Amino acid sequence: MATAPPPRRVVVCGGGVVGACTAYFLATHATAPTVPTLVEKSSPACAASGKAGGFLALDWCDSTPPLSALARASFALHRRLAASLDGASAYGFRPVHTLSVCVPSDAGPASPHPPLLPPWVDPSASAAPPRELGTPDTTAQVHPGLFTRAVLAASGTEVVVGEVDRVVVREDGRVAGVGVKGRGVVDADAVVLALGPWSGRLEMIREVFDVSGLKAHSIVLRPRDPDTITPHALFLSYQPEPGAKMLDPEVYPRPTGEVYICGMTKDAEVPDDPATITGEPDSIAMLHKIAGRVSSQLKREEGAEVVAEQACYLPCTSDGLPVIGEMPGVKGCYVATGHNCWGILNAPATGAALAELILEGNAKIVDLAPFSPARFLKKRSKRGV
Ligand SMILES: Cc1cc2nc3c(=O)[nH]c(=O)nc-3n(C[C@H](O)[C@H](O)[C@H](O)COP(=O)(O)OP(=O)(O)OC[C@H]3O[C@@H](n4cnc5c(N)ncnc54)[C@H](O)[C@@H]3O)c2cc1C
Incomplete structure (x- = not known):
């Protein structure tokens, strides 16, 4: 069976650390690099991603196996990113x-x-x-706001300031773009919703799971x-x-x-x-x-x-795990949110996994199955919601 070509136009919504890392790994993908457009309501790193501690730990998520894999992969990526992007300590990565x-x-x-x-x-x-x-082998830190802005700058992504108010879906169930308040529709073949605690403001997300x-x-x-x-x-x-x-x-x-x-x-x-x-x-x-x-x-x-x-x-999220993956029933629309107190740590592997899923059809760096938004559909239908 012929595999579908990677999408040409990708729109990332939300300029927090999760959106920024996703943009970076899309733009630097080894075989199908794709520089996305990023739509941010206010300014990059204006929320938790600019005001967090920036603490990173190799093994502090080990008691939750799916999170452990994400955290360990992310900790390694933080070291790799620092080696290539943190020249002259641009965002203050250091072991602690x-x-x-x-x-x-x-x-x-x-x-x-x-x-x-x-x-x-x-x-x-x-x-x-x-x-x-x-x-210092197992714990480290970054300045989270500087890190978010550094990876975003390194991705070469164009940042559009605007509020995404809906996802536009074609009749065949494929994503067609996002509506931006007062600006009309930004067309896309793939959309990533990385809106942090604002994710539930979009009806499409609210219908599947809650984010508080x-x-x-x-x-x-x-x-x-x-x-x-x-x-x-x-x-x-x-x-x-x-x-x-x-x-x-x-x-x-x-x-x-x-x-x-x-x-x-x-x-x-x-x-x-x-x-x-x-x-x-x-x-x-x-x-x-x-x-x-x-x-x-x-x-x-x-x-x-x-x-x-x-x-x-x-x-x-209601089960304490992030939500990372394709939205059920909407081909080409992906979500990444719910990172709780570990978003600065876990953003790199989240972004890298999403870039692989979007551009190659499956994520290799971590298994995204435990993070799929579809897990909430199952729970809701069991409760008859
Ligand atoms: C006090 C504190 C300390 C923390 N310390 C750490 C730590 O030491 N280590 C760690 O790993 N994690 C830490 N965290 C957690 C981490 O900060 C978060 O998990 C992470 O920042 C979440 O990133 P995000 O990109 O999902 O969301 P956010 O940073 O909230 O970004 C979401 C972005 O989406 C934008 N947006 C919202 N709605 C729209 C819309 N409709 N259209 C367009 N854009 C929109 C917002 O303006 C915002 O920029 C801490 C958090 C807090 C609060």
Whole structure:
């Protein structure tokens, strides 16, 4: 049987890390390189992909086998991409040490510096000796916004600013393009929907599966003496006061000299316009409190400069797995969303697998079967929905 020729016109919708990586691997495919058009509502990396931590781990998804394969393939691709695209540390890829630190509610009396704790972390920030969670062989980081924009730039993709409001399907069930608000239809032989937590705004997706957004906050600080900050990612556990909810913020020093701190998640409606998302004052204030408990270098009153106070939404699915594959019943329309707290890690293998599926007819780098959107159709028909 003759195989169908690869599509000539591909449109990627959404300029987050998933859309950007998909564009990159389409454009750099070994035998059928295809530079897509990318339609983005606001600006590339304006949402979670620009405000995430950028932490990468080889084996932290191993307890979920399908995700483990995606994560391991992605971790390897991150190294490969950094070798070819991260010249002069353009997006700050670097291996890191990763520690678990239990921060006591009160600073308490001065104590000796625990051996594993980096020198810029105050000894009073660690109730017990820190535990090693990852080494430079198994954990790394990128600056997520710079990474997203770097892969997109390297793909040579044209970015059209506009809001995709529908997928246009021919009578024979093949995709024909996407409708862009106020601009008409952009024609396509293949369409990739990479809209993060906004995916469910499209009727075609909403009819098959749900995507929700989980709001998370972050702050970025420039410490008093950036040169003393070492590449250590810290996973904290912190109870602000006895009886209060346990918090699990994360701290990522960046090669730029800045320190990023995130946490404080809550269910909240995803606003239409990504540019209007702001952090809630109590959550931002708690992140500053935690920063000050970790290191006096991160205290505003001791000279730390506030670079950003922000929030964004994790894209979540009902079964916790991403959705990657062809939409049931619509030939040539693909979806990639629901990457939850691992989208920066898992975007490269997602993009590479989609590029293979679109241009060659099947994905080789990872098995996409467990991520297919069709899994939700089965569940819905069992429930009679
Ligand atoms: C606080 C926080 C910390 C995180 N830390 C990490 C981490 O350390 N490591 C990690 O691996 N992951 C991390 N993540 C998760 C990661 O950020 C996300 O999984 C990832 O960014 C999702 O990427 P995306 O491209 O699917 O979605 P998004 O980044 O949300 O991008 C979707 C894009 O689609 C655009 N869009 C929406 N609707 C339309 C439309 N109708 N038409 C056109 N464009 C549209 C939006 O403007 C947006 O640019 C973190 C997330 C948060 C919130």
